[in-house]
Amino acid sequence: MNGKTNAKRLGGYKELKTLVIVPTYNERENIEPLLRDILAQGAAIEALVVDDNSPDGTARTVARLKADEPRIHLLRRRGKLGLGTAHLAGYRWALERDYERIITMDADFSHPPGRIPAMLEASLASDVVIGSRYCPGGGHADWPFHRLALSSISNLVARSALRLKPADCTGAFRCFRRSALEQTALDNIVSTGYSFQEEMLWFCCGRGLRIAEVPITFADRRGGASKMSLREIIGAVLTLIRLVFTPAGRKVAKKPTK
Ligand SMILES: Nc1nc2c(ncn2[C@@H]2O[C@H](COP(=O)(O)OP(=O)(O)O)[C@@H](O)[C@H]2O)c(=O)[nH]1
Ligand SMILES: [Mg+2]
Numbered sequence: 120m121n122g123k124t125n126a127k128r129l130g131g132y133k134e135l136k137t138l139v140i141v142p143t144y145n146e147r148e149n150i151e152p153l154l155r156d157i158l159a160q161g162a163a164i165e166a167l168v169v170d171d172n173s174p175d176g177t178a179r180t181v182a183r184l185k186a187d188e189p190r191i192h193l194l195r196r197r198g199k200l201g202l203g204t205a206h207l208a209g210y211r212w213a214l215e216r217d218y219e220r221i222i223t224m225d226a227d228f229s230h231p232p233g234r235i236p237a238m239l240e241a242s243l244a245s246d247v248v249i250g251s252r253y254c255p256g257g258g259h260a261d262w263p264f265h266r267l268a269l270s271s272i273s274n275l276v277a278r279s280a281l282r283l284k285p286a287d288c289t290g291a292f293r294c295f296r297r298s299a300l301e302q303t304a305l306d307n308i309v310s311t312g313y314s315f316q317e318e319m320l321w322f323c324c325g326r327g328l329r330i331a332e333v334p335i336t337f338a339d340r341r342g343g344a345s346k347m348s349l350r351e352i353i354g355a356v357l358t359l360i361r362l363v364f365t366p367a368g369r370k371v372a373k374k375p376t377k
Pocket of ligand 1: 146170346
């Protein structure tokens with residue numbers, strides 16, 4: 120391979136048509152600077168905000184920004200339908216269009232937009248790339264101790280109960296090749312809340328997809344308040360129990376979603 124071809128291949132990730140899905144519920148303070156940072160990561164990057172009728176008017180802010188920026192999209196839903204279903208709605212929106220890579224991230228700056236190029240580059244050789252807190256080089260900047268403990272324990276339990284190999288199985292900062300989502304039976308996913316992340320990864324591992332991790336430093340949210348709740352924690356425990364007792368055959372996509 121000559122130097123020019125090699126350079127094109129190495130820089131090729133910059134040309135991948137990419138959609139960054141950002142689920143929001145009351146993220147008015149964060150969404151404008153976040154969208155600016157996301158779009159600054161590359162000319163081929165667009166963003167879809169999936170808003171659940173946030174009472175603070177997040178969708179109004181996005182609608183205003185969208186009027187001047189064609190790379191911003193908005194999917195409004197009727198009410199708080201859960202983080203998992205917001206991700207699924209975003210995947211489906213992307214698959215109806217011609218995006219080559221689909222990234223998901225939180226709206227509160229916990230997931231650094233500056234790591235998007237590294238994730239896209241890693242996706243040249245992988246089907247799924249995790250922006251990972253728990254792989255070498257990854258970590259947390261300033262999360263309160265109780266959140267760090269909850270995250271570490273739930274990650275450890277999910278990894279061991281479901282025998283998942285990735286170091287970070289609970290985070291939402293992920294990059295999928297289009298084909299990875301097409302192969303996953305999205306219609307079979309049951310979790311509607313935070314534990315959607317574990318279930319989705321369980322399906323991806325079950326499909327034998329190539330999964331890579333790119334280290335990130337997770338920061339505490341910039342503005343607004345967390346929506347984590349006891350209900351989500353109980354939901355995560357129930358999801359793990361359900362998946363542990365689900366026959367391995369169910370991991371294979373029966374009904375690929377286009
Ligand atoms: N669309 C939608 N987004 C949600 C919902 N619940 C949480 N989010 C978003 O999911 C992301 C993670 O939520 P966050 O409150 O930061 O959880 P934490 O990081 O675990 O404290 C943020 O972007 C939230 O705005 C929901 O029901 N619907
Ligand atoms: Mg957060």
